[in-house]
Structures are given as structure tokens and as C-alpha cells.
Amino acid sequence: MTPIDQDxxxxxxxxxxxxxxxxxxxAALRLCSLRGFDQVTVDDISGEAxxxxxxxxxxxxxxxxxxxxxxxxxxxxMRARLxxxxxxxxxxxAIRRAVLLPVAAMEADRDHWxxxxxxxxHSPQLLPRLVLSNAEAERATTEQIAAHLGVDPATHVYPALxxxxxxxxxxxxxxxxxxxxxxxSLGALVDxxxxxxxxxxxxxx
Amino acid sequence: MTPIDQDxxxxxxxxxxxxxxxxxxxAALRLCSLRGFDQVTVDDISGEAxxxxxxxxxxxxxxxxxxxxxxxxxxxxMRARLxxxxxxxxxxxAIRRAVLLPVAAMEADRDHWxxxxxxxxHSPQLLPRLVLSNAEAERATTEQIAAHLGVDPATHVYPALxxxxxxxxxxxxxxxxxxxxxxxSLGALVDxxxxxxxxxxxxxx
DNA sequence: AATGAACTTGCAGCCACTGCAAGTTTGTTG
DNA sequence: CAACAAACTTGCAGTGGCTGCAAGTTCATT
Numbered sequence: 001m002t003p004i005d006q007d008x009x010x011x012x013x014x015x016x017x018x019x020x021x022x023x024x025x026x027a028a029l030r031l032c033s034l035r036g037f038d039q040v041t042v043d044d045i046s047g048e049a050x051x052x053x054x055x056x057x058x059x060x061x062x063x064x065x066x067x068x069x070x071x072x073x074x075x076x077x078m079r080a081r082l083x084x085x086x087x088x089x090x091x092x093x094a095i096r097r098a099v100l101l102p103v104a105a106m107e108a109d110r111d112h113w114x115x116x117x118x119x120x121x122h123s124p125q126l127l128p129r130l131v132l133s134n135a136e137a138e139r140a141t142t143e144q145i146a147a148h149l150g151v152d153p154a155t156h157v158y159p160a161l162x163x164x165x166x167x168x169x170x171x172x173x174x175x176x177x178x179x180x181x182x183x184x185s186l187g188a189l190v191d192x193x194x195x196x197x198x199x200x201x202x203x204x205x
Numbered sequence: 206m207t208p209i210d211q212d213x214x215x216x217x218x219x220x221x222x223x224x225x226x227x228x229x230x231x232a233a234l235r236l237c238s239l240r241g242f243d244q245v246t247v248d249d250i251s252g253e254a255x256x257x258x259x260x261x262x263x264x265x266x267x268x269x270x271x272x273x274x275x276x277x278x279x280x281x282x283m284r285a286r287l288x289x290x291x292x293x294x295x296x297x298x299a300i301r302r303a304v305l306l307p308v309a310a311m312e313a314d315r316d317h318w319x320x321x322x323x324x325x326x327h328s329p330q331l332l333p334r335l336v337l338s339n340a341e342a343e344r345a346t347t348e349q350i351a352a353h354l355g356v357d358p359a360t361h362v363y364p365a366l367x368x369x370x371x372x373x374x375x376x377x378x379x380x381x382x383x384x385x386x387x388x389x390s391l392g393a394l395v396d397x398x399x400x401x402x403x404x405x406x407x408x409x410x
Numbered sequence: 411a412a413t414g415a416a417c418t419t420g421c422a423g424c425c426a427c428t429g430c431a432a433g434t435t436t437g438t439t440g
Numbered sequence: 441c442a443a444c445a446a447a448c449t450t451g452c453a454g455t456g457g458c459t460g461c462a463a464g465t466t467c468a469t470t
Contacts, residue, residue: 013416013467041456052419057458092406127340128333135332149409154384158409160377161398165406168369176362193366200405201297201370204354204363218436218447246425257450262427 021059023049028066029115037067037123064129067119069112074105075137079144086148095166096194103187106174110182117178131171138163169193226264228254233271234320242272242328269334272324274317279310280342284349291353300371301399308392311379315387322383336376343368374398 027048031040042063046053060066078101085094106113120126142163146153153159173189196202232253236245247268251258265271283306290299311318325331347368351358358364378394401407 011468016466017417042458043456053457054420054459055418058417058419061458063457090408092408124340125337128337131336132330132333135329151409156409157377157381157394157398158401160380161374161401162406164373164377165370165402168373169366172362172365172369175365179359189362193362196363196366197370198405200403201367203295203297204356204361216437221435222448247427248425258426259428259451260449263448263450266427268426 020049020051020055024051024056024059024066025069025112028063029112029119032067032123033115033118037063037119037126064126067116068126068130068133069116071102071105071133072137074102075134077101079137079141082141082144086145091145091149091162092166092194092198095162096191096198099166099170099190099194100187102170103190106177107186113178114181117175134167138167165197166194169197225254225256225260229256229261229264229271230274230317233268234317234324237272237328238320238323242268242324242331269331272321273331273335273338274321276307276310276338277342279307280339282306284342284346287346287349291350296350296354296367297371297399297403300367301396301403304371304375304395304399305392307375308395311382312391319383319386322380339372343372370402371399374402 024045028040028045031044031048042056043053045063045066046056049056056066078098081101082094082098085097088094089097116130120130142153142159145163146156146159149156149159151159170190170193173186173193176189177184177186196204229250232250233245236249236253247261248258250268250271251261254261261271283303286306287299287303290302293299294302321335325335347358347364350368351361351364354361354364356364375395375398378391378398381394382389382391401409
């Protein structure tokens with residue numbers, strides 16, 4: 001019996017898939033940060049990664065997906081943490097702590113994130129797509145919080161509101177982090193944003 | 206001498222342009238709400254509006270633009286109002302009042318907005334594009350507020366934070382409004398969201 | 411070794427979108 | 441009114457993202 005490791009489902013086939021996927025995202029980030037998103041074709045990326053362009057679309061639904069990546073894993077982890085925290089503290093505080101998971105993931109993957117930042121800076125059309133990738137997660141989180149509070153998310157604004165605003169705060173912090181090229185820690189920036197949120201966004205001194 | 210009306214720059218040429226543009230957005234909204242965004246081609250829309258597909262692209266940069274519309278006018282008006290209000294009250298309060306302009310515009314254009322909502326519900330890819338259309342405006346507003354406060358928007362998070370979160374709050378209110386098919390007034394929903402924001406997003410009773 | 415599933419690839423094709431070079435309409439000027 | 445220029449529409453040809461299909465190839469299983 002082989003040990004089951006969820007991080008590496010073993011088999012040289014799956015290994016190869018991981019490699020190909022990594023090669024494609026790597027090529028996409030490298031080429032696009034160099035030439036700009038619109039000046040790179042899927043053929044370029046596939047060629048650089050050593051596969052056909054048709055294969056590219058077996059891995060990613062769109063060129064944008066290859067550049068932006070999917071962050072389902074981290075978001076799922078955050079929701080799990082949230083489920084644990086919610087019963088013991090106010091909603092905003094629970095979110096503030098749960099968001100530390102994505103923060104850590106981003107700081108661990110900083111090289112890729114800085115490239116993404118570089119690309120998005122020159123192709124702003126990509127920014128909303130990055131938001132979209134979180135849209136489904138936001139919906140699920142909204143329902144989670146609504147269930148916790150025992151309210152109907154369709155009639156009560158609070159769950160959607162707290163999710164949307166914290167999400168926006170996180171995005172602001174992340175943008176500042178990338179713009180500063182990581183000079184300040186993402187965690188500190190997020191913390192500052194949440195503090196201002198919890199205080200009701202008063203004018204700064 | 207003909208009266209100068211800035212709403213209608215007169216000349217039968219400009220009139221015709223307005224008509225064509227309106228016909229295109231009308232056709233786009235109608236067809237897409239009926240069949241779904243992906244099931245409608247630019248040819249379909251252009252045909253319905255009685256122009257060539259090439260002409261379509263003289264009016265809109267993309268199929269999405271025709272459906273989502275541009276809201277530059279309202280946003281500019283809001284920023285002008287904001288410039289007047291900022292010196293006399295806290296930032297959050299100024300935004301809360303300035304946002305009444307877009308609110309009024311949306312309520313006046315409710316038929317189109319409900320169609321958009323219907324379309325977006327079935328094609329969620331469009332939602333982020335709607336956000337993008339505001340991205341540039343958000344950036345400008347951020348700088349406006351930073352200038353008012355006398356801080357550097359690159360190092361200080363507050364301006365970007367207050368703009369992003371209020372924008373998110375507005376979006377939540379608007380979504381709720383469209384989901385309820387206008388049963389509740391948009392203004393009331395926006396007001397409730399801003400009240401919660403100003404209170405620091407405490408758990409609801 | 412054989413079988414079938416998974417993966418890659420070329421091909422043909424749809425559609426969004428663009429530049430260019432007409433042709434047509436409209437506002438203006440002598 | 442005639443003539444000219446600017447604005448607008450359109451067809452055409454072409455690029456590139458993206459998909460379904462029908463091979464081929466590679467790998468895991470028995």
C-alpha cells in the first residue's frame with residue numbers, strides 16, 4: 001500500500017501535469033511581464049513551455065487564467081478557518097484573522113505576485129478578472145456569514161456588505177504591497193486597513 | 206441663431222449618432238437578456254439595429270461595452286459634487302452625499318439596469334467588467350481625496366481604502382436593489398450600507 | 411503483453427476585434 | 441448653388457482567442 005499524500009498524488013503522469021502547468025504559468029508571467037499582455041500570443045506561451053497551443057487550452061480556459069492563476073485553495077482554507085472563528089468573536093474580527101491565511105500564501109508566492117502586478121499595471125483590463133476569480137468565493141462566504149447570523153442574505157445587506165468591504169480592503173492592502181515591491185509586509189498593511197474599517201473609516205489625523 | 210443645448214449638440218448628424226447608439230444598446234440588452242450574452246453575436250446586434258457589424262465597433266470597443274454602457278458622465282458629476290462637499294465635512298460623509306447623484310441616475314434608468322442585472326446573472330463574467338468601468342474613476346477619486354487630506358496616496362492607505370470600501374458598499378446596495386427588482390429604493394439601501402460602514406461594521410442585532 | 415483511460419496534438423472553424431480603403435452623407439465656404 | 445472637406449458607414453482581409461473532433465501517443469492496470 002502506497003502512502004496517500006494529498007500534496008503529491010504520485011504517478012509520473014500527474015507529476016508531468018504539474019510540471020507542464022508550472023511551465024505554462026511561468027512562461028506566461030515571464031513573457032507578459034516582458035512584452036506586455038497583448039503582445040504575447042498563446043502560441044508564444046505554449047512554444048516557450050514546449051507544448052502545443054491546443055494543449056494550453058487543456059490547462060487554462062483563457063490566456064488570462066494562465067497569468068492570474070487560481071486561488072481556490074487558499075480561499076477554501078480561509079473559509080474553513082472562518083467557520084472555526086465565527087462562533088467565538090464578532091464577524092469583522094473573525095474575517096480579519098481568517099484572512100491571514102491568504103496573506104501568508106501571497107507572501108510565500110511573492111515572486112509570481114510581483115510579476116502579476118507588473119503585468120496588470122500595463123494591462124488594467126486584467127485587474128477585474130482578478131476580482132472575478134474571487135467573486136464566487138465572496139458569494140459563498142456571504143452565505144456562510146448569513147447562516148452564522150441566522151439572517152436571509154437576500155433581504156439583509158450585512159453579510160454581503162461585510163464581505164465586499166473587507167475584500168476591498170484586502171485588495172487595497174495587496175495593491176499597496178505590490179506597488180511597494182514588498183518593502184512593507186502585506187500582513188501589516190492588511191492589519192492597518194482592517195483597523196481603519198473597524199473604526200468606521202474616520203478621517204486620519 | 207439656434208439655442209445651444211449641451212444635452213443635444215444639434216445637427217442631424219449628431220442626432221442620428223445618438224439614435225444609432227441607443228438602437229445598439231437597446232438591441233444588445235434586449236437580445237442578451239433573451240438569449241444570454243454568449244448566444245448573441247455582434248452581427249445579431251448590429252442587424253437588429255440596422256447597421257453593419259463594422260459600424261458596431263465604431264460605437265463600442267467591445268460587445269461587453271454595448272451591454273454595460275459607460276457611466277463616465279455620472280461619475281464625473283459625482284466627483285464635482287465631492288470637490289464641493291469635502292472641505293465642509295468628514296470624507297465618508299461627503300462620499301455618502303455625493304453618491305446620491307449616481308443613485309438618482311440609476312433609478313432614472315431602471316429599465317436598462319434591470320435588463321443588465323438579468324444578463325449579468327446568467328453571465329457572471331460581465332460583473333467584473335462593470336467594476337473595471339469604475340476602476341479609472343476610483344483611481345481619480347482616490348487622488349482627489351489624497352490631495353484634500355494632503356497625504357501621499359502611494360504611502361498612505363486611507364484614500365484608496367475609503368474609496369474602495371464605499372465603492373464596494375455601493376455595489377452591494379445596487380445588487381440588492383436589482384435583485385429585489387426595485388421593490389426597495391436604491392437610495393435607502395445605499396444609506397443603510399453607509400450607516401453600517403460608518404459604525405465600523407459591527408455585528409447586527 | 412494487452413486493454414483502456416488519460417493526455418497531446420493538428421485541423422477545421424466560429425467569433426471578437428482591427429486597419430485600410432473605398433463610398434456616402436453632411437456641414438461649410440466662396 | 442457648387443464645391444470641398446470632414447465625418448460616418450461599410451466591406452474586406454486578416455489576427456488571434458477559443459472550441460469540438462478525431463486521430464495519435466503515453467501511461468497505469470490486469
